[in-house]
Ligand SMILES: Nc1ncnc2c1ncn2[C@@H]1O[C@H](COP(=O)(O)OP(=O)(O)OP(=O)(O)O)[C@@H](O)[C@H]1O
């Protein structure tokens with residue numbers, strides 16, 4: 001582990017119990033995030049992105065079947081930490097989460113200012129005046145007029161509400177902010193201005209980010225690194241330039257070829273087939289059924305080969321080209 | 325059906341669909357009766373679509389795309405102006421002709437998950453329009469259902485005929501929606517954001533399929549989207565909408581390579597092809613939000629957000645369509 005590492009995740013699992021069986025939403029995920037780095041977790045619907053965020057933040061539904069793995073944040077091991085301590089020292093304090101669609105989950109009858117100071121007052125016990133002053137600071141940072149502290153959520157546009165939930169996540173000055181699809185419900189122009197804001201915040205505050213998205217173009221708006229998920233697992237993690245210019249995993253390659261580009265004559269290509277069910281994922285490589293380069297070896301679970309210091313690929317084609 | 329009622333003959337000269345001065349306003353009432361005003365969802369739109377042409381309507385949420393689509397389909401009655409199909413004004417069709425018209429124009433609606441009745445299987449979903457439009461023979465219906473399933477590549481048909489929507493993936497559901505839109509052999513398809521709810525890789529599959537069928541059948545396709553990055557491959561012309569109006573229109577390549585209207589320029593500047601360099605670039609984005617359609621801004625509707633707005637002109641007079649380049653129209657005073 002480099003001293004620049006903030007978060008290290010190893011072999012993380014989150015399985016849900018359902019009537020039809022166990023859903024392996026996060027199934028052996030490993031990655032790390034450095035200080036002031038943005039890692040984008042990219043993947044199609046249902047591949048386990050939100051579950052990954054929930055496991056890291058310990059906001060879990062009741063039907064959890066299993067959570068396991070090792071997670072360290074700045075050297076502190078989190079998985080063995082008691083709930084009580086996790087809530088006091090980590091959740092919303094050192095790591096915060098902007099949940100998917102949370103801009104629509106603001107309490108409609110409470111002024112947004114009051115909602116934004118909640119983590120400070122409840123978790124850190126700040127007096128109201130001090131918390132409000134801090135909220136005003138954060139509002140300015142995220143480009144919302146401080147007059148809006150007194151407004152109700154419904155008086156704000158979607159873009160403004162998204163800035164407010166971002167302010168709420170930043171108010172405790174966490175080291176790591178996890179953003180789950182922060183722009184997917186917004187218009188093109190609003191989306192772009194939120195991405196502008198995130199770039200600025202990253203530069204100004206030195207915070208680390210995990211940005212979750214299903215949109216490849218959006219992912220490139222913030223990513224220092226990209227982790228691509230498929231059926232509960234990370235199939236490739238790489239520096240942004242490596243990932244966008246020379247993806248290694250066959251799924252990464254097909255995904256990049258399926259992205260429509262504004263100024264490209266070549267028509268995007270579909271990826272035939274669909275991801276396997278997470279109920280009883282097939283043995284072996286989960287992408288094998290759709291993979292144009294699959295061979296006998298793929299019937300066995302591929303290891304997560306390390307191609308270089310920062311790049312890992314879960315594919316047998318890279319056996320011998322890197323250590324597992 | 326031997327005799328062809330008016331409005332259903334698609335042969336002939338001139339545009340297949342022509343839209344003139346079209347307005348679709350929704351009365352807004354408080355407590356159900358107090359008139360607050362009108363939402364001007366479509367507010368003065370003109371265009372013509374040729375036979376066999378694929379066009380895209382692009383614009384942000386709430387700019388009136390779906391309202392326009394529904395007006396073209398005869399589901400909303402225009403507040404003013406008219407829609408003519410194969411020379412006949414929709415406003416003048418009687419109930420029977422309107423029904424015949426709906427058979428000639430297929431509709432792929434915005435939300436595939438809400439589009440299919442959950443309690444019917446695929447066979448029944450596809451049989452329904454045939455029954456409604458008088459295809460009596462069961463074997464004839466079965467033949468046409470199998471043919472269209474094959475066309476949307478849900479084959480072998482046996483595997484899908486008995487399935488209910490919840491047993492299908494999002495992409496497969498959307499294929500069924502498309503099959504349903506095609507089964508009466510329409511001359512035109514209106515597809516309202518046919519892929520916005522689907523995953524990236526499935527999107528491409530569905531768009532490629534639609535494009536393929538459109539060229540094979542020589543259909544007219546009006547395709548609504550908010551995603552400019554994919555239109556190049558799926559349409560020949562683009563209409564850019566802002567606040568109930570078409571602000572710019574041209575051929576796809578021409579429009580994407582030489583955008584003229586400041587709004588189109590802003591839209592194009594806001595989206596990017598994936599590239600690691602994006603992460604450090606601040607994009608030029610006009611501030612503000614799309615305007616209220618209840619009280620749209622005077623003059624040019626984009627003027628409150630426009631970096632080039634000229635005081636005394638843009639905020640006062642509505643810009644007409646200029647033709648700054650050949651066959652390329654833009655409603656902006658910069659071209660005067
Ligand atoms: N509480 C739960 N109980 C059972 N299964 C669940 C639960 N939450 C999620 N799942 C399932 O786990 C899988 C992963 O879901 P998750 O929400 O993490 O995906 P996602 O990648 O965030 O998808 P999206 O892009 O649609 O938000 C899916 O198959 C989902 O149906």
Ligand SMILES: Nc1ncnc2c1ncn2[C@@H]1O[C@H](COP(=O)(O)OP(=O)(O)OP(=O)(O)O)[C@@H](O)[C@H]1O
Nearest residue numbers: 350363365384385386387388389390391392550617
């Ligand atoms: N039946 C209706 N009654 C009242 N208002 C309506 C009705 N249908 C649409 N509107 C309003 O008309 C405006 C345009 O809506 P429309 O659905 O046409 O936009 P859109 O461009 O399709 O948006 P989106 O991209 O979100 O689908 C919106 O302000 C909407 O609230």
Ligand code: SF4
Nearest residue numbers: 624627630638656657
């Ligand atoms: S007419 Fe004026 S305000 Fe409207 S887009 Fe053109 S320059 Fe901008």
Ligand SMILES: [Mg+2]
Nearest residue numbers: 049050051100
């Ligand atoms: Mg999710």
Ligand SMILES: [Mg+2]
Nearest residue numbers: 389390391434
């Ligand atoms: Mg719509």
